[in-house]
Structure formats: structure tokens, C-alpha cells
Amino acid sequence: MRILLFIVLFVSVCEFARCANILAVIPSPFFSHQATFRPLWIKLAEKGHKITLITTDLMDPNENITQIDYHGAYEVFEKNSFNNLLKKGLNIFEALLSFKDLMRSNMDYQFTHPGLLEMLENNKTFDLMLVELAQPGWPLLSYKFKCPFIGLTSMDTYSSVHAAVGNAVHPALYPSADAGFGEKMTLKDRVLSTFIMVMGEAVFKFVFTPFTDDYVKMLIGNDLPSTDEMWRTMSMLFVNANPVFFPSRPMTPVTINLGGGLHLNKPRELPRDLQKYLDESKHGCIYVSFGTTVNSAYLSAEQKEIFTSVFKDMAPMRILWKFDEVNIANKPKNVEIRKWLPQQDVLRHPNLKAFITQGGLQSMEEAIDSAVPMLGMPFYGDQNNNVNKMAHKKFGLKLSPKEMTKETLKAALKEVLENPIYKKNIDKLSAISKDQPMKGLEKAVWWTEYVLRHGTQHLRSPSADIPLYQYYFLDVIAVLAICAYVMYKLTKYLFLSLVNVVRKLFNCFIVKKKKE
The missing domain is CATH 3.40.50.2000 (Glycogen Phosphorylase B;)
Structure with a gap:
């Protein structure tokens, strides 16, 4: 012992x-x-x-x-x-x-x-x-x-x-x-x-x-x-x-x-009221979040009205919105707004059908991990780049907030929700992202x-x-360019010299012939 x-x-x-x-x-x-x-x-x-x-x-x-x-x-x-x-x-x-x-x-x-x-x-x-x-x-x-x-x-x-x-x-x-x-x-x-x-x-x-x-x-x-x-x-x-x-x-x-995905956590239980809200979303639910930086100050009154109007028309589908303006004007009955939500676990719920995001890298990684198709609305920085790549790979659509209208928002959501290509592609990407040796x-x-x-x-x-200049071979290219230039000048000089010699010989031959 x-x-x-x-x-x-x-x-x-x-x-x-x-x-x-x-x-x-x-x-x-x-x-x-x-x-x-x-x-x-x-x-x-x-x-x-x-x-x-x-x-x-x-x-x-x-x-x-x-x-x-x-x-x-x-x-x-x-x-x-x-x-x-x-x-x-x-x-x-x-x-x-x-x-x-x-x-x-x-x-x-x-x-x-x-x-x-x-x-x-x-x-x-x-x-x-x-x-x-x-x-x-x-x-x-x-x-x-x-x-x-x-x-x-x-x-x-x-x-x-x-x-x-x-x-x-x-x-x-x-x-x-x-x-x-x-x-x-x-x-x-x-x-x-x-x-x-x-x-x-x-x-x-x-x-x-x-x-x-x-x-x-x-x-x-x-x-x-x-x-x-x-x-x-x-x-x-x-x-x-x-x-x-x-x-x-x-x-x-x-x-x-x-x-990527370093921040992804193991699944945790949702708060009881939130679990109940999502479980009862029998017609599906759309999750909306513009991250921790983009808040209500980024959205004009007109843009807010577009969101509430389109969301109202989507009933009986429910909308879960992380937003700092909880008491937004004309909030429809099928919209639940909260200042904070456990995003990773919300995205994991089986009734979640789409994610409206600003295109932040971490948010998109969480959606890929849970295989949720996205509608990307970039505001600044790398968000535009991220959403462009999402649209190119067809696991989501892009809609600029500045160009958004009721018609374009409604059409974009209809496309993401009803076209199976987006869900198919994000399922594939989700599987690839999880298949790592470490x-x-x-x-x-x-x-x-x-x-x-x-x-x-x-x-x-x-x-x-x-x-x-060494990494890009600029010095080597310069040496080769100088050598090529020198060879060009030397060849040109020799060629012209040879031409002159030939011309002189020819002139001498002509003069000699005339004398004869």
C-alpha cells in the first residue's frame, strides 16, 4: 500500500x-x-x-x-x-x-x-x-x-x-x-x-x-x-x-x-417553455437571428414592417426571433420574440425548417451542424462573403437587406422551404463537416x-x-529578363554586323563587275 x-x-x-x-x-x-x-x-x-x-x-x-x-x-x-x-x-x-x-x-x-x-x-x-x-x-x-x-x-x-x-x-x-x-x-x-x-x-x-x-x-x-x-x-x-x-x-x-465549429457544444435540454413552443410547432418553425452585433438599430421601420407582414402571412407556421426589440410594432400571433435564445439547441429541434441569419461564421457553422437550410441577409464584414458561398453551394439563399421587399422575402422563404435541393445539400455538408479524424x-x-x-x-x-520578391521569383524573373534583353541586343548586334559585312562584300562585288 x-x-x-x-x-x-x-x-x-x-x-x-x-x-x-x-x-x-x-x-x-x-x-x-x-x-x-x-x-x-x-x-x-x-x-x-x-x-x-x-x-x-x-x-x-x-x-x-x-x-x-x-x-x-x-x-x-x-x-x-x-x-x-x-x-x-x-x-x-x-x-x-x-x-x-x-x-x-x-x-x-x-x-x-x-x-x-x-x-x-x-x-x-x-x-x-x-x-x-x-x-x-x-x-x-x-x-x-x-x-x-x-x-x-x-x-x-x-x-x-x-x-x-x-x-x-x-x-x-x-x-x-x-x-x-x-x-x-x-x-x-x-x-x-x-x-x-x-x-x-x-x-x-x-x-x-x-x-x-x-x-x-x-x-x-x-x-x-x-x-x-x-x-x-x-x-x-x-x-x-x-x-x-x-x-x-x-x-x-x-x-x-x-x-470551424470549435464552439459547438453537446446537445442540452431546452428551457421547458421553449421546448413546448417548438414541440407544438406542428407546421414547422423558422428561426431568425442576426447575431450579437446586428440589433434593431440596423433595421429601418420599413424593414421591420416587411418582416412582420411576411411572417404573419406564413401562419400557421411559427417564427422564433432573437431580437432586442421584444415589443415590435404589429407583432403577429405566430411570432415569438426573445432577447436571448440557446441557438445551437434551437437549431437542433426537428421542427426547425429554416434559419434567417446575417451570415456570421459561427451561426452558419451551427446551422450546418444541425443541417438547417438558411436565408442569408448580410450586413457587413465577412458576412457577404459567407452568404455568397452559401448561395453558390446551394445550401441557402442570399437576400440583401437593402433590396428586401415583401415580395422578395416571401419568395426567398418559399424557395428555401419548398425546394428540396437546399436541405439535400446541407445534409451532405453536415455529414462532411462531422467526418473528421480529430x-x-x-x-x-x-x-x-x-x-x-x-x-x-x-x-x-x-x-x-x-x-x-524572392517568394514570387521576382529577382529570378529580373535576371532572366536582363539575360534575355542582353541576348536580344547581342543577337541583334551580331545580325546587323553580319548584314553590314554581307552588304559591303556585295557592293565590292558590284563595283568590281562594273570595272570589268
């Missing part, structure tokens, strides 16, 4: 020794970004790792997770009219310039937060940092905390981040998601995509990044390296890109595609601990460290 007890204690001590002190940072004030990675924090905590989590939306208490509340970032974004900027439909260049004041206010809040300052003042160190790359400045903190870092993104990431770890970057094959190009790009699309990528990256690299780097250095220390330098020290990049929406670009070993969460946990055990310098691709 003593030997057995000693072995148990020894194994426990060894297991404890492998547990790490991890800093996790998701600073974006969007609930979907927070929800995507929550299962990862919980799983790492279950394995004994100590997590310090910087988040805008606090989780349920966990003895191995210390949370630092950054919820004030929502107020910062609201004060700087972030929602108004989104509604304008800015392109990538206008967005980068318009967000400058927003980012300054955001960095003022984030990098002077008492929770962060306390860690810096106490010279806190960590074994590893997992940080979302959507907000500027945060990767620089891994230098302060003397630890490697893993970059996180809840969707596909910027071309500059892919390039930093050596992944393929090509404007015709992998265009910016915010540009909203279709599945098959025309010549015009490819030219525009190249312009967007080149100019967007130039603005990002030479305007936006220097500005944010200088501002962060002013707030927390001038000894920090640049963002470009830090990205190139990234131990690993976790991209949560569902292959349904993003093409499988060639990626280096330090990039792990979690495959779930995204398992991959994320395994590779996180791999970085803790070994680091990833041995996995780094040489493509990450060569300049773009």
Missing part, C-alpha cells in the same frame, strides 16, 4: 509539473469571438493548466481560470460609433482609416487596464500566451511576459499573418473575405482583388501598424519590438476556418486549421501542449523568412 501510494503521489507530482501557466487574451468586444474559444480554456483548465484569461465576456467561475474583465471595451466601441461605421459598409481601406480614432481609444482602455498593469508591475511571467490577432498590440505582450505565443483567429486571418508563418498568399485564389467576391472570380474580380491585397497590406504595414506599435510602446514601454517582428516569432497559428467557406490554402506545419478542440489542446513541450522552431518553414 505504501509503494502504491508513493507511485500515485509520484505520478500526480509529475502530472502537476507538466501543467503550465497560460495567458489567454481575447480582447475583441464581440461575443462570438469569446464563445469560439471558451471550450479551449475549459479543456485546458480540466487538464490542470492555470489560465489567466483577458476577456470582454466573463465565463462561469473555474478554479483554474483567473478572469480579467475587459467588458468596458463594448462601451469604448459604442462611444466611437463602431456600429455606425459598420452600417456604412466601408471597404478595407476606408475601414482602416476610420478605425484609427477607435483604435486609439481602444488601446487607451486596454493597455491601461488595472488588471494588465498589475501583471506588468509585478513582472509576471507565463509559460505560454494564446492571443487573438484581431486587435493590435497584444502579441507584443509576449515579449514583456517572456513567453512564446500562439496566434488565434475565429475565422480566416489576414494575408500578412499568413505570410508571416509562410502560408500561401495569392489574391486570385485566397482573396480578402471582406471583399465579398464570388466562388468563381472574373478577370475584373482578380484585378480588384490584387489591388485590394496590395494596397490594403501597404496601408496596414506602413500606416496602421506603425501607428498602433508606437501607441502601445508609449503606453507600456519603448523596449517592445515591432508587430512584424513579433509575428515572425509566432510559435503557432490556430485558424478556425471551416473548409466549407474557406479554400484549403497550402499551409506550413506551424499553422493548424481547427476546421475534433477541432482536440487538435487545439494537443498542439497547445506540443508547443509547451517542444516549441516549434524545428517546424518553421523557410517560406516564412524570405522576402516577397
